[in-house]
Amino acid sequence: MDGKDLVQVVVDLPLPGTFSYLTQSPVMGGARVCVPFGNRRVCGVVVAPIPGEGVSQIDAAKLRCIETVLDGLPPLPEEFLALVDFAAGYYHHPLGPTLFTALPTGLREPRDVRRVDQRPFALTAAGLAEAPPARQRARLALWQALQDGPLRLEQAKAVTPQAGKLLADWLAEDKAERITPERPPLVLGEAPALNAEQRAALDALCSSQGFQPWLLHGVTGSGKTEVYLQLIAGHLAARRQVLVLVPEINLTPQLINRFLERFPGSRIVVQHSHLAEGERMHGWLDAWHGDADVVIGTRLSVFTPLPRLGLIVVDEEHDGSFKQQDGLRYHARDLAVWRARRAGISIVLGSATPCLETVANVEAGRYRKLVLSQRAHGAARLPDVRLVDTRRRQLVEGLAEGVVEALKTRLARREMSLVFINRRGFAPVVACTACGWTSGCPHCSAKLVVHLLERKLRCHHCGWEEPVPRACPDCGDPDIKPLGEGTQRLEAALQRMLPEARVLRIDRDTTSRKDAWDEVYRKVNGGEVDILVGTQMLAKGHDFGTLSLVTVLGADGGLYSADFRASERLFSQLMQVAGRAGRAEAPGEVLVQTQWPDHPLYQALVAHDFDGYAASLLAERRQAGFPPSVFQALLRADSPELAQATAFLKQARALLEPLAEGVLISGPAPALMARLAQRERAQLVLEAVQRGALHRLLSQLQPLLDPLARQHGRSLRWSLDVDPQEL
Ligand code: ADP
Ligand code: ZN
Ligand code: ZN
Numbered sequence: 001m002d003g004k005d006l007v008q009v010v011v012d013l014p015l016p017g018t019f020s021y022l023t024q025s026p027v028m029g030g031a032r033v034c035v036p037f038g039n040r041r042v043c044g045v046v047v048a049p050i051p052g053e054g055v056s057q058i059d060a061a062k063l064r065c066i067e068t069v070l071d072g073l074p075p076l077p078e079e080f081l082a083l084v085d086f087a088a089g090y091y092h093h094p095l096g097p098t099l100f101t102a103l104p105t106g107l108r109e110p111r112d113v114r115r116v117d118q119r120p121f122a123l124t125a126a127g128l129a130e131a132p133p134a135r136q137r138a139r140l141a142l143w144q145a146l147q148d149g150p151l152r153l154e155q156a157k158a159v160t161p162q163a164g165k166l167l168a169d170w171l172a173e174d175k176a177e178r179i180t181p182e183r184p185p186l187v188l189g190e191a192p193a194l195n196a197e198q199r200a201a202l203d204a205l206c207s208s209q210g211f212q213p214w215l216l217h218g219v220t221g222s223g224k225t226e227v228y229l230q231l232i233a234g235h236l237a238a239r240r241q242v243l244v245l246v247p248e249i250n251l252t253p254q255l256i257n258r259f260l261e262r263f264p265g266s267r268i269v270v271q272h273s274h275l276a277e278g279e280r281m282h283g284w285l286d287a288w289h290g291d292a293d294v295v296i297g298t299r300l301s302v303f304t305p306l307p308r309l310g311l312i313v314v315d316e317e318h319d320g321s322f323k324q325q326d327g328l329r330y331h332a333r334d335l336a337v338w339r340a341r342r343a344g345i346s347i348v349l350g351s352a353t354p355c356l357e358t359v360a361n362v363e364a365g366r367y368r369k370l371v372l373s374q375r376a377h378g379a380a381r382l383p384d385v386r387l388v389d390t391r392r393r394q395l396v397e398g399l400a401e402g403v404v405e406a407l408k409t410r411l412a413r414r415e416m417s418l419v420f421i422n423r424r425g426f427a428p429v430v431a432c433t434a435c436g437w438t439s440g441c442p443h444c445s446a447k448l449v450v451h452l453l454e455r456k457l458r459c460h461h462c463g464w465e466e467p468v469p470r471a472c473p474d475c476g477d478p479d480i481k482p483l484g485e486g487t488q489r490l491e492a493a494l495q496r497m498l499p500e501a502r503v504l505r506i507d508r509d510t511t512s513r514k515d516a517w518d519e520v521y522r523k524v525n526g527g528e529v530d531i532l533v534g535t536q537m538l539a540k541g542h543d544f545g546t547l548s549l550v551t552v553l554g555a556d557g558g559l560y561s562a563d564f565r566a567s568e569r570l571f572s573q574l575m576q577v578a579g580r581a582g583r584a585e586a587p588g589e590v591l592v593q594t595q596w597p598d599h600p601l602y603q604a605l606v607a608h609d610f611d612g613y614a615a616s617l618l619a620e621r622r623q624a625g626f627p628p629s630v631f632q633a634l635l636r637a638d639s640p641e642l643a644q645a646t647a648f649l650k651q652a653r654a655l656l657e658p659l660a661e662g663v664l665i666s667g668p669a670p671a672l673m674a675r676l677a678q679r680e681r682a683q684l685v686l687e688a689v690q691r692g693a694l695h696r697l698l699s700q701l702q703p704l705l706d707p708l709a710r711q712h713g714r715s716l717r718w719s720l721d722v723d724p725q726e727l
Helices: 078-090 095-102 125-129 137-147 153-159 163-172 196-206 224-237 249-262 277-288 299-303 332-343 356-363 401-412 490-497 516-525 566-578 600-606 610-624 642-659 691-698 701-712
Strands: 005-011 019-023 032-037 040-047 068-070 121-123 176-178 212-218 241-245 268-271 294-297 309-315 346-351 368-372 384-389 416-421 430-432 448-451 456-459 465-467 480-482 503-506 531-534 547-553 589-594 631-639 663-676 679-688 717-722
Touching (some): 196 368, 224 249, 241 299, 249 294, 294 299, 309 332, 401 589, 566 610, 642 679, 663 691
Parallel strands (some): 241 294, 309 346, 416 531, 503 531
Antiparallel strands (some): 032 040, 032 068, 121 176, 448 456, 663 679
16 A cells, blocks of 8 residues: 555544545544545544554545644653543443543544643743843843743733744754743641541541542441542642542532642643633643643543542542443543542542442442541531321421421521422322222333323333232222322412412423523622522531531432332432531431331431431342342334334344353333333333453443434434443
8 A cells, every 4th residue: 555554543623443545644543634535634643553443444445634734733642541541331332432421522633732831931042041132132132031040921022022933943943942831839828637537537538549449438428528639639739630530510510629729839720521622721731741740520521531640539439420321322431530540549439328339349448448537627516317107197289287387497587597498390190098908010020101191111121011009909098009109280389378478499491501500609608598408409408508408308309209219319419409407506307208107218218317217228128139139221213103012122132042152132122211202212221240241241232223214214323331320
């Protein structure tokens, strides 16, 4: 091929495999390139050939040349490529789309990017030796200014507007150079003295060597963040970089302020999807070039290259937002653990309510646990949790009298309350109010979901269907109904019953605007709010200062749900919202309205017994054969017609069954959210006790399913979800 090299390139298009291109001169792996593709020009990245993903047909006559090597930046670092490679393999997602998902959008375009070099200029010995002639006034002025010491470009431009051109010439002639200024020593803001538990945790973390995942299990307000900050200080003093993953963009402002106060001279880079494109990219580039000390960000920041990485912190590690729910369905916490292993460093997973996967990893000895059992601040205590039995009380529009009274008391005392309405996220199960019977599947350990319109109960695990019974099959009571009904009108009822209260509602809609949270905090801190009303969003780690009462409505819907994770999630959410109550002078109070006050979940909540309840949930999962005791993947399909999605999955199952050694395949069954954006969704559940067995099957999937999907035409889409968080 007339002395030209052949390289493999992945492109920014939703296509699997690599593509062969010719180059005039050798191009390094990781280089960004601009390549012709069809009648377009797209951005590509040069990679090693991938075994199994196939190489586009090499027909020498048809091979095309790389158009440009985008060399304003060095090739993407090996660390980044290795992580992307792992993610593509683990999630069985094509390498190209994985790689481009991991890049900031600014680097996905086929144009060159240059990093603004901020380093100051200084004269070299050669430059110093040769004074410009007096008639070149600008040149001489700049030369004289540089005699006094290095200048940054803006400073040089203040001497003469021609500085840019002059300095570029001098750099080329070796008369000037860029110098890296001495970094000032680390400056630390004021920090409180740690309590004994925090001290013990910090000591353990500081003496940790090599790869080690740690669970920092601390009750809400126990000072986990303070432990991170003091741990991070040590890494920054040693000039190492730190990656901090947080669940929500909304949480970052509070946290970033704490970081800025603690590390005033350090460069802290923020990474999340709401940043302006240029800002995100420049932060990413600074991190990659070692100029950022701390990267704080949401799940996508797990891909940020950090050459001096010394520590990873995942705050609120149980949070569902670490899992991406479309495209590359990665879990940032899990990728972060992989990254820590590869870098041979510690990773700290912090939570008041760690997820069961993490608890199981601690039990198995893979992760080490540190406990903070007390609130850190002054005399702050955990709140008193009380259950309000709604079976024996008069309800007015769904609200128990005791709850309304408690709200009125706080209102009179001018204290702020929070009303948590558990509304979304649980598929309804039918239950008998007389004996407690709930609808279980006769064929597997899942709960049946009620579909009221069709009057059907349906299993979303194995696909079983039956009619909704007219009366309880156990005791004959006709009063059976879906759990968690009736939360819709609670909010309106509140306003009617407490018309003088200033109510602030917090949900996806009211907080989607960019600065909505600033507004929430301003109102809350300014004493403009009596009652905060909200749904799941309030269960996140927000700090609203002095809440003395938290009331929980509609929680029962999560007790018996078709999603086996529902009780874990509900428990975690309730512990988290309960954690919003309480302050130094008086313990907070939490009131939970329920028809099932004896349920172990509520009993554990009253006793603040996370460990006990988590252990019982884990035992249940093991018995039922659910994760984390097995590994799952979902093969999802969606189409405008449910029949088509189901037919595709049936055929897929027939193809996979003979290969499924050590893997149990169930379904097709409709997804819990069966209809989304005008499309019907169904799935197969693939489960295995051995992770390896599952992945062996998954790696054979694509070549079998692509041709099958093509027979169904464009209306059918399929995708794979490894370690799914939602059924
Ligand atoms: P968490 O991250 O566990 O929710 P934080 O680190 O935010 O807890 O701490 C909760 C509150 O207690 C914060 O106001 C923090 O400043 C304070 N705090 C943390 N540690 C201490 C300590 N050792 N002494 C006094 N106050 C502390
Ligand atoms: Zn019954
Ligand atoms: Zn079933």
